[in-house]
Amino acid sequence: VSAVAFVMIILRYIYGWQNYIRHEHLDALGRLLIVVATGWFYFLVMEIIFGIYGREADEVAVRILQFQVNPWAIWMFIFVGITYFLPVAIWLSKTGRRNLWIMSFACISVNVGMWLERFLIIVPGLARKQLLTFDWYTYRPSSIEWILVGGTFAMVSLLMLLIARVVPLIPLYDIKEAEILRTEIKIGRVSVPATFRED
Secondary structure (H helix, E strand, O other): OHHHHHHHHHHHHHHOOOOOOOHHHHHHHHHHHHHHHHHHHHHHHHHHHHHHHOOOHHHHHHHHHHHHOOOHHHHHHHHHHHHHHHHHHHHOOHHHHHOHHHHHHHHHHHHHHHHHHHHHHHHHHHHOOOOOHHHOOOOOOOHHHHHHHHHHHHHHHHHHHHHHHHOOOOOHHHHHHOOEEEEEEEEOOEEEEEEOOOO
């Protein structure tokens, strides 16, 4: 959901969709992200607790690596901080949900945290899979792996922008149906925006 919010912010900026993707939409997405992130955090804690409670040797060894052995322990705490605590603290404030830059920062931190989660699931377990302890090592990505990651991000971004030029991302019917006019009408003491209704 945070990736969707970040893409919405980018498309709003690139294509000038300020009238279609408004601050109210980002505010609602921020509230939804609080619920989704809290549910995700609950499942993460349950996964860790049940993994340790099951006392399967491999699972316990990976959890010990993730929480007690550096550099994995440091990465684990950074992962939890930037995936849950930092973004939820931002999304709990109305200013954080409505400011495009702050919302973008929170969404990017969640996406980086999700990448770190995959990294922490795969790499510590593979580093200790050999039976002989002198074969154990700390993983360091090669330049080819960095190029593959960067190329993947570039390819997805390019394809999405190309598709956005061909396929309308906002349905025209919805735009016409809920078009907001620039004029306001006064009802009692309150001024409200007039809406266009097709008869």
